[in-house]
Amino acid sequence: QVQLQESGPGLVKSSGTLSLTCAVSGDSISSSHWWNWVRQTPEKGLEWIGEIFHSGSTNFVPSLKGRITLSVDKPQNQFSLKLSSVTAADTAVYYCARALLGGGLLDYWGQGILVTVSS
């Protein structure tokens, strides 16, 4: 059974960096799946943030380019998100998720973590 679990601070100061990690069990981070981040707010709904392959290849939503870094930690079987220069608009529930083979659609999700950006 594949499981994903997000972890990280629930509160980040404005202009700081949001850092989250997603621990994967039941599958290898080096498998043929892409690993994704999605966030959700009541105002904007679900927003795909980006994805990473174990090789280090990435794709991001254009609106976050320049602020986002994705990385993979193979020994720990986890992947991470860093979002810099955060504002209140980055307050959201953040999910990590695995994409189906072929990419794009997300078959396993973490439970989500609420990150609040405070001023």
Add this chain to the structure above:
Amino acid sequence: EIVLTQSPATLSLSPGERATLSCRASQSVGSYLGWYQQKPGQAPRLLIYDASNRATGIPARFSGSGSGTDFTLTISSLEPEDFAVYYCQQRGTWPRTFGQGTKVERK
């Protein structure tokens, strides 16, 4: 970026009724569209991938159809556990995008 527009925003139905949800893309995504169900406090759950394929463990009452820009999710006979919010998502191009959701509520 491809915009997905879902309709209606809310669908008020009773158990046993048929639900028909629509997702329209601003440009063709081929068959690269999926549907998710989300209940309060939970992550989305993949129901349908690539327009018409049920994901693992999804009951047969859920079906998807469409291609290009127009897609439909049908729940043939609503069970009590089906009252939730449903989202479509495209994987035809980057960035991946989601629709704004359709809430299926109990009448």
